[in-house]
Amino acid sequence: MTAIDIGTARRLPPGPVGALQIAKHVRALRGNGPGLFEAMRQSYGDTVRLPLGLMTATLVYHPDGIKHVLLDNNANYVRGIGYERFKIFMGNGLLTTDGEAWRVRRRVVNPLFHRDAIAAMVDAMVSSTAAVLDGWHRRERAGFTGDVIPAMMRITLDALGRTLFDTGLDGDAERVGPAMDTAIEAIVHRGRVPELLPAWLPFPSTLRTVRARKTLYDMVGRIIEAHRGGAHADRPDLVNLLLATDRTDADVRDEMMTVLMAGHETAGTGLAWALWELADAPEVQDRMADEARRVFGGRDPAAADVPGLTYTRMVLDEALRLHPPIWVYPRATVAADDIAGWHVPAGECVFLSPYVTHRHPDLWAAPYRFDPERFTEAAKQDRPKYSYFPFGGGQRKCVGEMMAVTQMCLTLAMLVSRFRIRRVPGSTVTLRTAASLRPAHGIELRIVPRDS
Numbered sequence: 493m494t495a496i497d498i499g500t501a502r503r504l505p506p507g508p509v510g511a512l513q514i515a516k517h518v519r520a521l522r523g524n525g526p527g528l529f530e531a532m533r534q535s536y537g538d539t540v541r542l543p544l545g546l547m548t549a550t551l552v553y554h555p556d557g558i559k560h561v562l563l564d565n566n567a568n569y570v571r572g573i574g575y576e577r578f579k580i581f582m583g584n585g586l587l588t589t590d591g592e593a594w595r596v597r598r599r600v601v602n603p604l605f606h607r608d609a610i611a612a613m614v615d616a617m618v619s620s621t622a623a624v625l626d627g628w629h630r631r632e633r634a635g636f637t638g639d640v641i642p643a644m645m646r647i648t649l650d651a652l653g654r655t656l657f658d659t660g661l662d663g664d665a666e667r668v669g670p671a672m673d674t675a676i677e678a679i680v681h682r683g684r685v686p687e688l689l690p691a692w693l694p695f696p697s698t699l700r701t702v703r704a705r706k707t708l709y710d711m712v713g714r715i716i717e718a719h720r721g722g723a724h725a726d727r728p729d730l731v732n733l734l735l736a737t738d739r740t741d742a743d744v745r746d747e748m749m750t751v752l753m754a755g756h757e758t759a760g761t762g763l764a765w766a767l768w769e770l771a772d773a774p775e776v777q778d779r780m781a782d783e784a785r786r787v788f789g790g791r792d793p794a795a796a797d798v799p800g801l802t803y804t805r806m807v808l809d810e811a812l813r814l815h816p817p818i819w820v821y822p823r824a825t826v827a828a829d830d831i832a833g834w835h836v837p838a839g840e841c842v843f844l845s846p847y848v849t850h851r852h853p854d855l856w857a858a859p860y861r862f863d864p865e866r867f868t869e870a871a872k873q874d875r876p877k878y879s880y881f882p883f884g885g886g887q888r889k890c891v892g893e894m895m896a897v898t899q900m901c902l903t904l905a906m907l908v909s910r911f912r913i914r915r916v917p918g919s920t921v922t923l924r925t926a927a928s929l930r931p932a933h934g935i936e937l938r939i940v941p942r943d944s
């Protein structure tokens with residue numbers, strides 16, 4: 493149903509109305525947010541006004557609207573209330589700030605994420621991957637059966653620690669994993685009672701959040717201390733870069749927490765989803781394995797090999813299309829705006845959802861089918877730019893995109909060249925609402941050595 497903004501007499505986007513409808517959608521958001529957002533597009537179209545109890549959000553699904561928000565009129569969009577809960581863990585870091593505070597932060601870290609800096613990270617990415625794969629191989633060639641998410645997180649956590657903090661984090665994975673799970677649960681506002689009350693009230697979920705934050709803060713604090721003590725002198729890592737700018741320890745901690753949370757969780761989840769799709773596509777695995785053997789030529793992978801992994805990159809892009817780890821992200825309007833002909837009042841929340849746009853039937857033929865051929869150079873040219881945006885866009889585009897893509901291509905190529913991935917009969921995945929696209933009960937797979 494379409495309504496009018498009384499203040500401006502402009503047309504508001506269509507969407508559900510009425511207390512019963514709202515209660516139903518708040519409940520749905522607590523369960524499976526990606527499913528709710530997709531159902532909204534199917535019911536109301538490309539721009540939807542969704543009341544969610546205390547706030548109303550405009551959902552923008554069409555590439556033209558997304559481009560308007562991220563690029564053409566981005567000066568009118570700030571992080572807003574949707575990013576408030578990220579601050580529980582990330583404070584005022586690169587992801588959560590706006591304006592000049594953001595610009596200064598971005599300028600400081602940019603050099604760490606340039607092509608040459610990333611090439612220098614490849615050895616660490618390869619050994620973090622090899623440590624997990626060797627572990628699978630050693631089990632008397634039995635491989636591995638179970639949830640692959642913790643193993644993929646172990647790789648991305650360790651690699652991120654070595655490359656950005658000059659500190660291997662493999663040994664921390666067992667404590668960091670559950671703390672990170674609690675964090676990504678806590679970040680999304682689902683209208684639950686504890687989320688609406690002061691943070692000092694001792695609800696069990698609040699206490700869990702506080703404990704998780706302490707675990708992560710302790711780890712990051714130890715790394716800062718070691719750097720301040722000179723243990724990593726002259727290393728060109730993020731911590732030294734930040735300490736050189738005379739920031740307080742709390743500032744440095746916020747930035748480290750930001751890259752830790754924005755970087756390892758996303759890439760780990762993305763890898764696990766890619767394995768899930770590959771398990772159902774043995775011919776794609778074989779083609780990747782051939783490519784890996786040809787490109788690596790029996791040596792350890794090196795930076796110069798990465799551009800040669802063209803098919804692996806297509807597979808990764810397609811996995812991130814169907815399963816973008818950041819399935820939704822928010823903005824807030826500064827002044828009122830028109831998006832795709834619909835009015836959005838000032839100060840309201842706007843959500844962009846790669847998950848829904850990446851499955852839009854007007855943009856993607858057979859959108860639910862896994863098909864890496866969608867990402868040949870020719871096929872990419874034929875689509876509107878913002879029909880695919882797993883790393884965001886405009887000036888706030890993911891600073892770690894090249895790092896993540898390099899890590900994920902290397903890990904997938906190494907894994908598939910040594911193992912076959914199979915589904916476990918009867919195992920399925922069910923989505924749940926969290927800050928990233930996580931299934932409720934993990935991603936269970938069977939990983940078998942190719943030479944067994």
Ligand code: HEM
Nearest residue numbers: 587754755758759762818821882883884888890891892896
């Ligand atoms: C598959 C992996 C990844 C995905 C899908 C992903 C996705 C995204 C998205 C969608 C945004 C934009 C959010 C917005 O505009 O509101 C973003 C921003 C960001 N990402 Fe990533 N990311 C990934 C990996 C990484 C890595 C490896 C790092 C760092 C090590 C990283 C650090 C950041 C930071 C710091 C921002 C904020 C940038 C800014 O606002 O200037 N991300 N990411």
